[in-house]
Amino acid sequence: MTSPRLATYSVDGAIHYGAVTDKGIVDLSARFAGEYPTLREVIAAxxxxxxxEDTAGRAADHALDAVTLLPPIPAPEKIICIGVNYPDRNAEYKDGQDAPKYPSMFMRTPRSFVGHGTPLVRPRASQQLDYEGELVIVIGKGGRHIVEKDALDHIAALTLCNEGTIRDWVRHAKFNVTQGKNFDSTGSLGPWIVPYTNEAQIADIRLTTRVNGELRQDDRTSRLIFDFRYLINYISTFTTLMPGDVIVTGTPTGAGARFDPPRYLKPGDVIEVEAEGVGLLRNGVVDETL
Known part of the structure; x- marks a missing residue:
């Protein structure tokens, strides 16, 4: 049985949200926008x-291929990204160090992401656009100092991310990666959110990334160095988590920078990030034209 899927999309110049079914998209914003302007307010409530439940028995309002899918959560307060969170990813650094004691993390801006089906943009400033397939948790119930035993109760939904990175720009400064992680339209989120129901749903998800059909990344969430409970506890120690906040939980080994020679993305490439029970996030690549 297909998990429920809720998406944000544009059609005829207007932004809507709705449920993705086998027959298309049921426009829920037409019925609920007065109460919940976006999916972020739906999550908060x-x-x-x-x-x-409202979707049941309703006919689709739009064909899926007739709309443009957008990042599911519009203007989240925070997009928090976790680095080096799979064992083999830590080994890629070849620095002889054990798994880190605490998670690496950085923030991204909403403008750095596009939705499913929209091409990533390789910027004029660099040809080192790389892919990073990741599972994403979306916060439902907010909070501060959330204890680990209660942490999963704060998850509203799951989605996917291609956490596109400009590799040479993450090395511009001594100890930050902000520049290389925030070029406009270099990553993607989506294609939709799947409501979180129970721990078994997230305990052992297979996560893969393919480039032009070639498998590049392949791992399981059961192998995370810092699991979802820990991440929510740790992050909420220093910042208040809010409904709709996005936590991008880390990428497996196999990004393009780790090949010899590196295999960066180029116009015409197609990247597919897929996770069991969540979906498939697909994007092409174009060069910046501005």
Whole structure:
């Protein structure tokens, strides 16, 4: 049985949200926008399953290929990205160090992401655009100092990320990666969110990334160095998590920079990030034209 899927999309110049079914998209914003302007407000009201239930028996309003899918959560307060969170990824650094004691992390801006089906943009400033397939948790119930035993109760939904990175720009400064992680339209989020239901749903998800059909990344969430409970606890120690916040949980080994020679993305490439029970996020690549 297909998991419920909720998406943000544009059609005829307007932004909507709705449920993705086998027959297309049921426009839920037409019925709920007065109460919930976007999916972020739906999440804040703990109303995702209300929308799923409302979808039952309704005909699709749009064909899926007739709309443009957007990042599912519009203007999240925070997009927090976790680095080096799979064992083999840590080994890629070849620095002889054990797994880190605490997670590496950085922030990204909403403008650095596009939705499913929209090409990533290789910027004029660099040809070192790389891919990083990742599973994403979306925060539902906010909070500060969230204890690990309660942490999963704060997850609203799951989605996917291609956490596109400009490799030479992450090395511009002595100890930050912000520049190389925030070029406009270099990453993607989506294609939709899948409501979180229970721990078994996230315990052992297979996550893969393919470039032009070639398998490049392949790992499972059961192998995370810092699991979802820990991440929510750790992050909420220093910042208040808010409904709709996005936590990008780390990428497996196999990014293009780790090949010899590196295999960076170029116009015409197609990247597919896929996770069991969540979906498939697909994007092409174009050069910046501005």
């Amino acid at each position: 703990d109303a995702l399953m209300q929308l799923v």
